[in-house]
Amino acid sequence: AQSVTQLGSHVSVSEGALVLLRCNYSSSVPPYLFWYVQYPNQGLQLLLKYTSAATLVKGINDFEAEFKKSETSFHLTKPSAHMSDAAEYFCAVSEGSSASKIIFGSGTRLSIRP
Amino acid sequence: ETGVTQTPRHLVMGMTNKKSLKCEQHLGHNAMYWYKQSAKKPLELMFVYNFKEQTENNSVPSRFSPECPNSSHLFLHLHTLQPEDSALYLCASSQSGGRSSYEQYFGPGTRLTVT
Numbered sequence: 001a002q003s004v005t006q007l008g009s010h011v012s013v014s015e016g017a018l019v020l021l022r023c024n025y026s027s028s029v030p031p032y033l034f035w036y037v038q039y040p041n042q043g044l045q046l047l048l049k050y051t052s053a054a055t056l057v058k059g060i061n062d063f064e065a066e067f068k069k070s071e072t073s074f075h076l077t078k079p080s081a082h083m084s085d086a087a088e089y090f091c092a093v094s095e096g097s098s099a100s101k102i103i104f105g106s107g108t109r110l111s112i113r114p
Numbered sequence: 115e116t117g118v119t120q121t122p123r124h125l126v127m128g129m130t131n132k133k134s135l136k137c138e139q140h141l142g143h144n145a146m147y148w149y150k151q152s153a154k155k156p157l158e159l160m161f162v163y164n165f166k167e168q169t170e171n172n173s174v175p176s177r178f179s180p181e182c183p184n185s186s187h188l189f190l191h192l193h194t195l196q197p198e199d200s201a202l203y204l205c206a207s208s209q210s211g212g213r214s215s216y217e218q219y220f221g222p223g224t225r226l227t228v229t
Contacts, residue, residue, distance in 0.1 A: 034217055043118070043204050043220035090157070094216055102208075102218060106156045 002027045004093045006105035014113045019063075019078040021108050023091030026072065033074040034092040034102070035065055044090060050074060061085070086112045116140055120205050120221035127195065128229055135190040135224045137205030145210040146188040147218065148180060151202040163188060164210050195228045202226075 007022040025031055032051050036044040048059025055067045065076045074091060091105040118139045127133050139146065148160040162170035163182040177199075179191040188205055202225050206218040 032216070036220075041202075041223070041225065043120075043222045044206075044218075046217055046219065049217050102216060104157045 002031070002093050002095055002101070002103045004091050004103055004105040006089075006091050006108050008108055009106065010109045010111065012111040012113060013081050015083055016080050019076070019081045019085065019110065021076040021089050021091075021110065023065075023074045023076065023105060024072050025074060025091070025093045027093055027095055029095050032094040033065075033067060034094070035059065035063070035074075035076050036090040036092060036104075038088040038090065038107075040087075047076070047089075081110075081112050083112050083114070086110055118205060118207055118219050118221035120203075120224050122224060123222060124225045124227075126227045126229060127192070129195055129197075131195075132191070132193040134192065135203055135205075135226075137188040137190075137221055139186055139188075139205075139207035139219070139221075141207055141219060143207040143209055143219070144185050145208045145216075146182060146185070147206040147208075148188065148190055149204040149206065151204055151223070152200075157204075161190075192226075195226075197228050200226055200228045 003026040005024045034049045035047040037047050038044045047063050048057045050057050050067045058064045063078045065074050067074050088107045088109050090107050092102050094102045121136045145164045147162050150158045159172050160174045161180045166182050177194050181189040202223045204223045205221040208216045208218045
């Protein structure tokens, strides 16, 4: 069975500071992993995905995530936060066996302090 | 139109009304999904359609009735809703078949308020 845990329901950083959002997963097979972002009153937008091609994945808006099998982690980072990064971020895992089997984390709300 | 569209974006309805939510995807995908997103709750998968066939119904009350006439369109028919059904309803689509990452693409959602 798959599961995903996002550590911290709310993260606050200063503008220009490093953003680190944590995600740990559980999967019985090599997983596919995703990060999505949701701005207020909008749907979820795919930021990046890991599909086993490379452990460091680059996404939109300078976000990146690193797959660490030994730690079962897929943390999301951005070197320098912008005010526009304030949003809800969701980590998700899929075993790729069925179109329906993407499991989403509970989300982390990112706030940016001026 | 590109991506996944949803109409209406906002809906206020009384508990005795009947209304429908519409979703359309322009991505050539074969699977479509309905999710419910309530405040302070995880995303809840409601229904899954794969090649127009319903493949999942996650114990959703019968006052929610999905319809998928083709792979591009998905509806959610609503009747005799309760105030606790107020939420953001999200539609998504993805590829299907074989082993794949199946990333889902979401519409902007319909903000539903039941009065």
